[in-house]
Amino acid sequence: MWAGYPERISLLWVLHYLRSAGGLLPVILNDGGAQDQRIVGGSQVISERMAADLGGRVLLKQPVLRIEDRPRERMRVVTATETLTADRVIVAMAPADTMRIEFVPALPKPRLELASGWARLPRLPLVKAAVLYESPFWRAEGLNGAMQSDRSPVQLVFDNSPEDASMGVLSCFLSVVECPHLADRRTREEGLKQELARYFGPKALDATGYVEKDWSTDPWSTGCIWPLTPGVLTAGGEHLRKPTGRIFWAGTESAKRWCGYMDGAISAGARAASEVQTSLGA
Ligand SMILES: Cc1cc2nc3c(=O)[nH]c(=O)nc-3n(C[C@H](O)[C@H](O)[C@H](O)COP(=O)(O)OP(=O)(O)OC[C@H]3O[C@@H](n4cnc5c(N)ncnc54)[C@H](O)[C@@H]3O)c2cc1C
Incomplete structure (x- = not known):
């Protein structure tokens, strides 16, 4: 379930994961639990249909190399061939995956430690x-x-x-x-x-x-299912969801419900979108 050896997995992470799913049984049972339903055509269908609705705004094969959040300038999201500008940016991926992106200015230490703590696990x-x-x-x-x-x-x-x-x-x-x-x-x-x-x-x-x-x-x-080593959440857990300047964090690891699952990815995305709305309104 957590893709790691028990002695190396954070108990706090396990408790958070279970609580977000509503207990141990929903996680391990098929009926009414995490594996209760399948998507006809495969889970990818959700992404494909959302991408079809969004049209040309979805850029594939354009990994983000750098996100710049400089004062008094629009934000810049840089790929190998494009530079996009934005008022706000939502990063929707596992904390460990954000380590491949250069942030300018550098992320605050606690957020960086959260991501690097996630990335160095013995998976x-x-x-x-x-x-x-x-x-x-x-x-x-x-x-x-x-x-x-x-x-x-x-x-x-x-x-x-x-x-x-x-x-x-x-x-x-x-x-x-x-x-x-x-x-x-x-x-x-x-x-x-x-x-x-x-x-x-x-x-x-x-x-x-x-x-x-x-x-x-x-x-x-950065792997398949994410275990988390002890200490990482205790030190930087509050930065899972806390915006960094004009950067907002989504991704299933930041979800309060069904953390680690597709459901969590969606609710985390909705939460980040609403934070952006509030921030733009302000
Ligand atoms: C084998 C397996 C089985 C699973 N089974 C289930 C299941 O049965 N039910 C369930 O609910 N969940 C399941 N999950 C978990 C589910 O897939 C995840 O919870 C969900 O995909 C998380 O969504 P996300 O949007 O947070 O992140 P992701 O789906 O990981 O999306 C992040 C995206 O960011 C992209 N990316 C990374 N770096 C960059 C970059 N620099 N620039 C641009 N893009 C980048 C990645 O390519 C990826 O497409 C499973 C996961 C795995 C691996």
Whole structure:
């Protein structure tokens, strides 16, 4: 759940995370909990439809290199090929990801320490994999396709088949630190099927496809799920949401509800937008 070893995870972070979800059960249960609903077409559909509404205002492949907030000047957001000006800027990403942006003037020390504290965590590099089958065969055997284990290279499995059950999909999370023998993609695909066969029977070996994302290799995301080491929140937690000059902070890590989830990303964005409105009104 927190993608890290218990002794290295901040208890304050865990408590905040659980409280923001309404308790432990909503986080671990599927029914009525975090994994209750799926989005037809995949979560990306939300971003794609919002981008379609916004049209040419959405710039892709333009990572922000620098944000300038100089007194008595409009703010400047600089990419490799563009310089945009603005009255306010909302940064909507995990604190650790903001470390790749140069801020002029430099961010105040507590905000910087919050971001750098997040970035230097001992994370478990996680891979999310989907093993595809002709059908969700496990259902006929009375199995729900879910598994959680601390004794397996695969820590978490969900039935992620489409609603019409036109194919079977088992979504798996695994940490390559826990299973160095599955460190490369090919051995991982084979090893994963064998591991699934332990839980769901030999039909798990007859996969029709395999897709995976190794989050540790994503250049724009500092890992997969974010644990937080002790001390970082205590020292700089109040700066998670506190605006810095004309910069406003969103991103799911700053959410008060469903922190760490898509729901939290949306409410954090709405909160930051309303802060900007207030600030412009003032
Ligand atoms: C494998 C996995 C499974 C998950 N499963 C679920 C789930 O089932 N349900 C759920 O609710 N949540 C789930 N989550 C969590 C969910 O994806 C996040 O909570 C959500 O995406 C956070 O949204 P965000 O807008 O705060 O940040 P992000 O989605 O991380 O968006 C930040 C964006 O900023 C971009 N970026 C980074 N640096 C720069 C830069 N310098 N310039 C411009 N852009 C930049 C990144 O490319 C990224 O697109 C999952 C996450 C992972 C990794």
